[in-house]
Amino acid sequence: MSEETILVTQQVKENLLETCGSLGKSFLDSQENKRFISAREKFREDDEAKSILRDYNQTAQEYQTKAQYGGASKEEYKIVEEKNSAMLKNETLKNYFESQEALINLCKEVNEYISGKLNFNFASLAKPKSSCCS
Amino acid sequence: MDNQIKIIADQFVNRLFAVPEIISYNETLNNYENNEEIKSLTEKYNSLAVDFQRKQYDGTLTQEEINDMRSVVDKIRSHPLENELQNKQNELLRVLQECNDEISSVLNMDFAKIAAPSSSCCS
Numbered sequence: 001m002s003e004e005t006i007l008v009t010q011q012v013k014e015n016l017l018e019t020c021g022s023l024g025k026s027f028l029d030s031q032e033n034k035r036f037i038s039a040r041e042k043f044r045e046d047d048e049a050k051s052i053l054r055d056y057n058q059t060a061q062e063y064q065t066k067a068q069y070g071g072a073s074k075e076e077y078k079i080v081e082e083k084n085s086a087m088l089k090n091e092t093l094k095n096y097f098e099s100q101e102a103l104i105n106l107c108k109e110v111n112e113y114i115s116g117k118l119n120f121n122f123a124s125l126a127k128p129k130s131s132c133c134s
Numbered sequence: 135m136d137n138q139i140k141i142i143a144d145q146f147v148n149r150l151f152a153v154p155e156i157i158s159y160n161e162t163l164n165n166y167e168n169n170e171e172i173k174s175l176t177e178k179y180n181s182l183a184v185d186f187q188r189k190q191y192d193g194t195l196t197q198e199e200i201n202d203m204r205s206v207v208d209k210i211r212s213h214p215l216e217n218e219l220q221n222k223q224n225e226l227l228r229v230l231q232e233c234n235d236e237i238s239s240v241l242n243m244d245f246a247k248i249a250a251p252s253s254s255c256c257s
Contacts, residue, residue: 009154016149020233023146024240026139104248109135110143111249117147125227126234127246 023110032106036099042092049092056083146233155229159222166219172210179206 001009027033043049063080066072087093111123135143150156166172182203189195210216234246 012149012152012154016146016153016229016233017236019142019146019149020236021240023139023142024237024245026142027237027241027245030136030139106135106139107245107249108251110139111246113135113140114143114147117144118150121251122230123234123246123248123250126230127250128231128244 027103027106027110030103030106032099032103036103039092039095039099043096046092049090049096052087052090053093056080056087059083150229150233153229155222155225159226162215162219162222166215169215172213172215175206175210175213179203179210182206 060080060083063072063076066076088097111121115121115123182199186195186199186203189199234244237245
């Protein structure tokens, strides 16, 4: 490979990585990300919301552990459902979850757009390799 | 998706298509897909696979059928174009992962992990 080809190849890669940085920044500047950051800040400052989420997570985790070993009852499942409903009635948590979902959907949408043009799924190939079902 | 993201996404795709590893991968894939020997082996594999799975499930698979299937798989695996395609795919993956690292470092979260479609286990 000639020196000129090496330099051109380096430039092509640098241009690509520069665009990757711009793509990342365009996500940061998006309305979806701004809404998410704001909702996350509100959540971090809201002790009641944090307590409701902690309580739900604990109940759900206990239920899952029991369910895994076949020891969960219908009543326990009902409690998890009730706590889930209560959690979603909390405005701070509702906004936090919805804004998080909107940001995730934006990432998925951009990936689909890119992948459609590339003819392969960019994110599926680029994501870190993980063990099964992780 | 707003217009600014779309413009940058288009630029990303165009610049990715200019990278030697992508060009090389697409050329190899094209050669692979148009190679008569590979096409014939793939067709044979596909036709054997239908009966193979059914017979495996029924428990009626013979040793001869297992050998036939193994022979086709071995021929595909040992084909020079198969190895070449595998190598080019690995190079392609390295570039894509590098791109994801760059996007993710700005975002402070793993873009590809979030954006990838959910798949069934081990798919």
